Amino acid sequence: MREQLTSIKNQHVKNWKKLATKRGREKFNAYLLDGWHLVEEALKSDIHLTELIGTAEELATHEDIVSRFDQVYEVTPMILKHVMDTVTPQGIAAVAELPDQRFNGQVDLKGAWLMLDRVQDPGNVGTMVRTADAAGFAGVIVSHKSADLFNPKVVRSMQGSQFHLKLYTGDLTKWIQDFKAQKIPVYGTQLNPKAKSFRTVNSGRNFALIMGNEGHGMAEELLAQTTANLYIPMKGEAESLNVAISAGILMFELNQQALNE
Amino acid sequence: MREQLTSIKNQHVKNWKKLATKRGREKFNAYLLDGWHLVEEALKSDIHLTELIGTAEELATHEDIVSRFDQVYEVTPMILKHVMDTVTPQGIAAVAELPDQRFNGQVDLKGAWLMLDRVQDPGNVGTMVRTADAAGFAGVIVSHKSADLFNPKVVRSMQGSQFHLKLYTGDLTKWIQDFKAQKIPVYGTQLNPKAKSFRTVNSGRNFALIMGNEGHGMAEELLAQTTANLYIPMKGEAESLNVAISAGILMFELNQQALNE
CATH class of the missing domain: 3.40.1280.10 (SPOUT methyltransferase, trefoil knot domain)
Structure with missing residues (x-):
């Protein structure tokens, strides 16, 4: 599903913005990846990516990757700048599932x-x-x-x-x-x-x-x-x-x- | 000589501000040191320090060091914040002479x-x-x-x-x-x-x-x-x-x- 968002008051945008804080990440069990490189690296691993967020321009450059997402949000550069905690967001971001960081008693300690x-x-x-x-x-x-x-x-x-x-x-x-x-x-x-x-x-x-x-x-x-x-x-x-x-x-x-x- | 400055429009303040740029540093042949630690390190070396800039509070804490400067400027915290390119200036700064960085044909290349x-x-x-x-x-x-x-x-x-x-x-x-x-x-x-x-x-x-x-x-x-x-x-x-x-x-x-x- 592809959705177009133009307002920073949209609830999705508000939720993404919260991922900048530890509390927000824990609440949504998610964090943000900035840029195609990290998105591609994540897709190669077993990390679960839930949403892709990009400007129309950027989304058009990697249709193969875009097609792998169930949820795609087309946003304005201004929204990305608002959401990402960086001076120059790359025009593309993804929401990744937060891995479980707790010790579960079955960690292989080799290496x-x-x-x-x-x-x-x-x-x-x-x-x-x-x-x-x-x-x-x-x-x-x-x-x-x-x-x-x-x-x-x-x-x-x-x-x-x-x-x-x-x-x-x-x-x-x-x-x-x-x-x-x-x-x-x-x-x-x-x-x-x-x-x-x-x-x-x-x-x-x-x-x-x-x-x-x-x-x-x-x-x-x-x-x-x-x-x-x-x-x-x-x-x-x-x-x-x-x-x-x-x-x-x-x-x-x-x-x-x-x-x- | 000790001088009190309260305005960011003072010419000294304007000059110090220029030391944040390469052009300014070259013009005045000087750069800024932030904090007592660097000032003390500089005094131990053969670097020439020309001016000490500090808040009244900080200057009072290290009278021995202050007495080694010919030119001391007592400034407001606001002036230091304006001059220093840092989020939390330490309340004390010094103007140091820029060392000659050009190759002079007589460098010992050992080591x-x-x-x-x-x-x-x-x-x-x-x-x-x-x-x-x-x-x-x-x-x-x-x-x-x-x-x-x-x-x-x-x-x-x-x-x-x-x-x-x-x-x-x-x-x-x-x-x-x-x-x-x-x-x-x-x-x-x-x-x-x-x-x-x-x-x-x-x-x-x-x-x-x-x-x-x-x-x-x-x-x-x-x-x-x-x-x-x-x-x-x-x-x-x-x-x-x-x-x-x-x-x-x-x-x-x-x-x-x-x-x-």
């Missing part, structure tokens, strides 16, 4: 996992998910009080990696216990030269790596639960690295073995 | 150098300078058509690393020739699995690494001039890494030898 402890910046969270994907990680687990995984800015930075990885939100203490119960090492990170240099670690194929909050690092109580806490030796006079850069260095070093296969 | 070919995003440029600092690099050279090194957003991301590294802006072709004339290897980077894996490279202590534009990578003509072009092997289905993440992985791997000393 490399990234955990984020209260990482605040949506760009950092999204970039780390994207990097974890490139580094061949199995999944990412974010703590409560981190930027929400389906926040529009996180979605933009993930660039579609949410379709390639397992993503969970939950209590990291519980996850650490589960990894350790299966004898899988859990590495914390610490801006502390007395911690273990990451270059001396042989993680093996199955491990979890935890990155902490931008300003405060990992919570003390989590640092106390890990197998070991790692440090990136630095020269120069910089006092620290951006958390996403640190994560990139560590993920590509620790998962090297898997990457070389 | 590790990062070159940026048309990197557009100010946050990426600033983060890479900060990471180069932490990785013990000697300097960073940015091409014309990259984000300007003293753009306020770059300055914010550098977090003071401009005081620890040599920074140049110029024609990369010229710099590549200089490195090669001194038998120093120059490594390009390429999103191409047929390029050389960075893990197989032994760079030694002196080398240059080039990162390319976010969307298009390095210019073909530069790729043709390097000693070798490197690739980061990726697993997973991500199509690429953020340029600053790639730079972090490469800098910490290639300069490992220097970092371990």
Whole structure:
């Protein structure tokens, strides 16, 4: 069914707008994808897309994709600008079903996992998910009080990696216990030269790596639960690295073995 | 001398505002530092600070630092908000002299150098300078058509690393020739699995690494001039890494030898 919408007061438009907030996403169990690239990536995966929203001009460029949607909304550029939390919306968007992010007790913990402890910046969270994907990680687990995984800015930075990885939100203490119960090492990170240099670690194929909050690092109580806490030796006079850069260095070093296969 | 300013129409305020643009920075040969931390870092280095600008409240908190300035301007929070290109200015700012970024024919090319070919995003440029600092690099050279090194957003991301590294802006072709004339290897980077894996490279202590534009990578003509072009092997289905993440992985791997000393 194709419907034309011209007013931002339309109820559909109001509902889409609400997907910019966590509360709205939970209410509708949905989030927005911006642009053809993400729509195509989603269609290749098993993500359920419920609605396609586009300007007449954009919809005309990809008729093959449009035909795969039951619900298509033709809207004005102004409506898209109103709905999307971005300066330059791409003229096309889709409503995707929010995946279940809760631990269900049956997660296969094999492979490399990234955990984020209260990482605040949506760009950092999204970039780390994207990097974890490139580094061949199995999944990412974010703590409560981190930027929400389906926040529009996180979605933009993930660039579609949410379709390639397992993503969970939950209590990291519980996850650490589960990894350790299966004898899988859990590495914390610490801006502390007395911690273990990451270059001396042989993680093996199955491990979890935890990155902490931008300003405060990992919570003390989590640092106390890990197998070991790692440090990136630095020269120069910089006092620290951006958390996403640190994560990139560590993920590509620790998962090297898997990457070389 | 201490002066009180209350109007955004004051000529000083107008001049500071112009420092947000490249043209303004070049005209006044100056750029702005935001917050006590950067002011203190600058005072520790040999950077010349000409003016201190702060609210009465902030100026009262660091009298020792204030006394080191010949020119101090007490301004309203509104003026600082108007002048600084940031959502939450810290109540204190300083005018710093712009360093000479031109190649003067007498640069010591020893150590590790990062070159940026048309990197557009100010946050990426600033983060890479900060990471180069932490990785013990000697300097960073940015091409014309990259984000300007003293753009306020770059300055914010550098977090003071401009005081620890040599920074140049110029024609990369010229710099590549200089490195090669001194038998120093120059490594390009390429999103191409047929390029050389960075893990197989032994760079030694002196080398240059080039990162390319976010969307298009390095210019073909530069790729043709390097000693070798490197690739980061990726697993997973991500199509690429953020340029600053790639730079972090490469800098910490290639300069490992220097970092371990």
